[in-house]
Amino acid sequence: MGTTAVVLGGGYAGVMAANRLAAAARPGLDVVLVSPGERFVERIRLHEYAAGVRSDATASFESVLHPAIRRVRDTAVRIDAAGRCVRLAGGRLLNYDYLVYAVGSGALKVPEGALTVQQxxxxxxxxxxxxxxxxxxxxxxxxxxxxxxxxxxxxxxxxxxxxxxxxxxxxxxxxxxxxxxxxxxxxxxxxxxxxxxxxxxxxxxxxxxxxxxxxxxxCTGFGVPDLASASGLPVDQEGRLLLDPNLQVPGEERIYGAGDAAVIASPEYAYLRMSCAAAMPMGADAAGNILRGMDGAPGIRHDSGFGGQCVSLGRSDGLVQFVRADDTPVRVHLHGRLAAVQKEIICRMTLRWIRSEIKRSGAYTWPKGLRMTTAEQTQAPAGR
CATH class of the missing domain: 3.50.50.60 (FAD/NAD(P)-binding domain)
Structure with missing residues (x-):
């Protein structure tokens, strides 16, 4: 029998997870990506598109997804963890052996008449x-x-x-x-x-x-879909899916999470903010632990950190605040055109990092987080 891994969400975390799974080329592994959008959205460029500076802030899914991935254009409305299936808005049921919850985020409640740029x-x-x-x-x-x-x-x-x-x-x-x-x-x-x-x-x-x-x-913040809570899965007060350090849902060894709509429920991970820089490593590690679980190997604790926060202030101005791995700022920062160039490089590299996983599973690497001992990094075996 084959193994089906369903990834919910076509953003940075979901696409990274799907690519890492598909590129591993495991015999019998079917990777399915569920996303309502027609194209991949570069959310880190939406402010440019909204302002009229950029003509497009999307890329074709064909250009960012491994060709072996089956894409389903729909929205998940309920997850049946006991039955290992997902109900879609169109009425279809998708069965899974492993699930990656990466449904992303959107704007918080917006007053009538106001607009947003978060999606x-x-x-x-x-x-x-x-x-x-x-x-x-x-x-x-x-x-x-x-x-x-x-x-x-x-x-x-x-x-x-x-x-x-x-x-x-x-x-x-x-x-x-x-x-x-x-x-x-x-x-x-x-x-x-x-x-x-x-x-x-x-x-x-x-x-x-x-x-x-x-x-x-x-532009006052981000909210997440209520899919996890509506499905009876554990969530925090903001509705984000709760995970252990292996990026698994406690008590649900076949469900993993990544990105803005999920949070590791351990104090040592509190520094991981909603961001592309946190989403992609989470997606990669969720996929990696699924592959380890298929092999009967133990999962590993997620380990990612930050190096800086790049801010664009127009096409020729910017700010780069360098930070420690736990996202606390240091004294060093850049301003002006050099900072704008650095921000643009990061934006361009983001798509390259995602596409690197199409060619080789595990190609994408990232800054590590707070130091952990070897014993802390290895947890109980992931579910098979």
Whole structure:
């Protein structure tokens, strides 16, 4: 009998996991990727697309997926862990021997009338709304994180005829050092982004009237689908699937998780934030542990860390905050054109890393996290 591995989600984590599984070329292993989208979305470029700088922020799935992967264009609505099957929105049932839960994230609840850029549909709506604005139009971006800052700067740099204001309830990019933030604020001033910090923007009422803006972009964070909770799987208070350090669901040895919609429920992994930089290593390790389980070998603890956070502030300006493996910032940071180039290199390399797994399972490597002993790295055997 063959073995079926179903991957839910066609983002960075899901595609990486599917490629690592398929490229291993195990006899009888059938890899199925379930994703509703027609194309792979480069989410790290959606702010460029929304601002009108980039003509497209997608790639064909054929260009990023191993040819042996079967792709199902649909959405999972329920997982039956006991029966090892997934019900799809179209009514189909998919049986699995192993499952990778990598359904990703989207915007948190958005006020009526506001737009988002966290997913392709929202970025498309934002692009259309901005194109319709005449010179002098007012744009309000709400949020203090990476998405909000990059979006505000990109719009202002590309559309110097618009008035762009960034509303934050605290400091913009609170994770960077004070010195790096001063450089960030200088860059925002150069692009004519007006910073309104320290004031929380309510999500009630008409955001256009409250913020006196023609277009309001809501970039206050990410939420995840309720698929895991609706399926009776363990989740945290944000609805993310709970995992052990082997990226398995406790008590469900055939279900693994990766990416924004999953979280390792151990304090030593609290530094792993929702990001492409965390999603791809998780996807790779989830796939690796499935392959180990098929061989009867023990799974390994996930081990990934960060090297820096790259921020684009328009096409010719940026910020790179270097960090320790646990994502805490160090004193070293870059600004200006060099930082913008570094950000662009990382964006381009992301697709190359994903495609590297098509040629050889295990080709992708990443910065390691906090040091662990050999005994800590090896856990009980993964399920077969």
């Amino acid at each position: 392709l549909e929202g970025a498309e709506d934002t692009r259309t709304a901005l194109e319709a604005l005449a010179p002098g139009g007012r744009v309000a971006v709400v949020g203090a994180g990476l998405t909000a800052v990059e979006t505000a700067a990109e719009i202002a740099a590309h559309r110097g005829d618009l008035h762009v204001r960034l509303h934050t309830d605290g400091n913009p990019l609170p994770q960077v050092t004070a010195a790096a933030r001063r450089g960030l604020e200088r860059s925002l001033r150069r692009t004519a982004v007006k910073l309104q910090s320290g004031v929380r923007v309510s999500g009630s009422g008409d955001p256009h009237l409250r913020l006196q803006a023609d277009v309001v972009l809501w």
